[in-house]
Amino acid sequence: MKNILAKNGGVPVRTKKFHEWPYADERELHNLKEVLDSRNWWRMTGSKVEEFEEKFAKMHDVKYCLGLSNGTHAIELALNTLGIGKGDEVIVPAFTFISTATAVLYCNAEPVFADIDPKTFCMDPASFEKAITPKTKAVIPVHMAGHPCEMETICNIAKQYGIKVIEDAAHGHGTEWNHKRIGSFGDMATFSFQNGKIVTCGEGGAIVTNDKDLYEKAYLIHGVGRPKGDTVYEHKVLGSNDRMNEFQAAVLLAQLERLPEFNERREQNAKRLNDLLSSINGIVPQIFDPRGTINSHYMYMFCYKKELFGNMTREEFVEHMNAEGIPCFVAYPAICNTSFFKARAFAGRVNITREYKEELIPNAVKVSKEVVWLPHYTLLGDDTDLLEITLAILKIKGML
Ligand SMILES: *Cc1c(COP(=O)(O)O)cnc(C)c1O
Numbered sequence: 001m002k003n004i005l006a007k008n009g010g011v012p013v014r015t016k017k018f019h020e021w022p023y024a025d026e027r028e029l030h031n032l033k034e035v036l037d038s039r040n041w042w043r044m045t046g047s048k049v050e051e052f053e054e055k056f057a058k059m060h061d062v063k064y065c066l067g068l069s070n071g072t073h074a075i076e077l078a079l080n081t082l083g084i085g086k087g088d089e090v091i092v093p094a095f096t097f098i099s100t101a102t103a104v105l106y107c108n109a110e111p112v113f114a115d116i117d118p119k120t121f122c123m124d125p126a127s128f129e130k131a132i133t134p135k136t137k138a139v140i141p142v143h144m145a146g147h148p149c150e151m152e153t154i155c156n157i158a159k160q161y162g163i164k165v166i167e168d169a170a171h172g173h174g175t176e177w178n179h180k181r182i183g184s185f186g187d188m189a190t191f192s193f194q195n196g197k198i199v200t201c202g203e204g205g206a207i208v209t210n211d212k213d214l215y216e217k218a219y220l221i222h223g224v225g226r227p228k229g230d231t232v233y234e235h236k237v238l239g240s241n242d243r244m245n246e247f248q249a250a251v252l253l254a255q256l257e258r259l260p261e262f263n264e265r266r267e268q269n270a271k272r273l274n275d276l277l278s279s280i281n282g283i284v285p286q287i288f289d290p291r292g293t294i295n296s297h298y299m300y301m302f303c304y305k306k307e308l309f310g311n312m313t314r315e316e317f318v319e320h321m322n323a324e325g326i327p328c329f330v331a332y333p334a335i336c337n338t339s340f341f342k343a344r345a346f347a348g349r350v351n352i353t354r355e356y357k358e359e360l361i362p363n364a365v366k367v368s369k370e371v372v373w374l375p376h377y378t379l380l381g382d383d384t385d386l387l388e389i390t391l392a393i394l395k396i397k398g399m400l
Contacts, residue, residue: 003400007323013392014325019380022200027257031250041246043067044223048249053206055256056191059174060183062208064215066222067244067252071170071192074205075103077242078166078188079138081207081218084109088137091163093123094334094364096142100168101335104140108349112136113336115361119287121145121301121371124363125153131360132157138164143172143182145286145373146198146266146296151177151185166190171298173199174259179293183208188218193252198266198298198376199259201251204244262380266297269379269386273300276390282308283393297379301331303370309397317396318372324392327378331371334364 004010031048040046049067057065068074084090090104094113104111115127121144128139139158141149151167158165165186169175173191175182183189188211193204209215220227222242225235274285284303288295304314312320314330321328335341336356344352358365378385394400 003395003398005320005323005396006325007320012323012325013395014388016325018327018385019377021375021377022195022202023258023377024251024254027254028251031254032247035246035250038246043243043246043249044229046246046249048246048253049244052244052249052252052256055253056206057208059181059256059259060189060208061181062184062189063210064208064212066207066215066218067249068205068207068222068242069244070203071190071194071197071205072099072103073240073242074190074192074207075099075140075166075168076106077218077222078190078207079103079107079109080221081214082138082164082166082187084137084164087135089133089135091128091131091136091139092335093140093142093144094336094361095121095332095368096144096168096335097170097332098335098338099170100140100142101341105346105350109137110135110350110352110354111335112354113334113356113361113364114139116144116364116367118363118367120147120289121286121367122147122149123154125150125157127361128154129157132161132163136161136163138166140166140168141186142168142170143175145299145301146171146175146376147286147288148172148175148177148182148292148295150289150291151180151182155185164188170194170197172296173197174263174294175296176292176294178291184210187211188214193248193255196375198262198296199252199255201248201255204248204252205242206244263294263296266376266379267295269381270295270297270300272383273379273386273389276386277302277393280390280393280397282306282397296376298376299373300376300379301371301373303367304372305370312396314370314372320396321372321392324395326374326389326392328372328374331368331373334358334361334368336361337365337368
């Protein structure tokens, strides 16, 4: 009876929970209490945001970090800081979370889509180069699921054409490419600390950079134009309020202490799971380029080939996995295939006349239709967890 699928009334492969997420212990509690008692709940009078910024910058081998309200605002702020706006084009991968592209629209500029590498799901440098026009001002490579992009190649192309590089590192806390921390390659890099991310305070974000001028400019914009320590309503530039507060930083400081250990555990488990799942006909895991010397594994991704699963749709497969006790989801759609992009519903900000041709981004279109992903906390446990993930897939395939 064991092989009746759980969704059809059978016994699930797994009933045990995976590792808790978000995860916190007495360290978060201690830091939060300190902030509460201090009566300094915003960064302008407190010290936790600054402490966090110093640690986070150091961790990514960069000089400056600016704590922010969330990762979407971080991308918008990076674009604003670089002076990108009306009439400009910014190249983004077609396969990413929507914010990478909507941030460009929010700055009244046009996102232009580059294709991804079908093995690593990261932006394909050759497709990036092909998408460049005289209007291109910046490129936003995304370190997909924690897999670092080919940063030297991307930066070299960008330099040749005078294009700025903003790394969207929302998935890549502590990730390395060729022994160099991501976030330290581009002109600026952005991070997210949203609830599901591998370092989280519920909602939060950051920008890192090695450029003092960009840092100072971003600082002014993120705090409605006010310089550090201002008490006299000195507003130097047009800005918004993207500030991180002291509670967010209190939680993040504790989270950072666990990151190296968690990254290592996920790395080991992701490699092991790749070995296990690669042997299943019809499951093709994201391939880890060995030049990615640290991969944070924000998501564990694989392509699901439905033709090898009796044509069971990907959505059905995910439902079965969930019923068997394995959390997993379908991947992002290719951005230009989202309904508001198709409708060009950009709230009057940008008038895009360019057609979105799927033949320019074939890998992104294919991958977005095939990828299933498991959240990172499924990689924080032991070998039994990985075996049960494998067994659930085999069971759904009818091989148990
Ligand atoms: C999560 C995410 C963002 C946005 O971050 P928020 O903090 O949720 O605003 C941006 N880009 C990518 C690739 C993301 O996954």
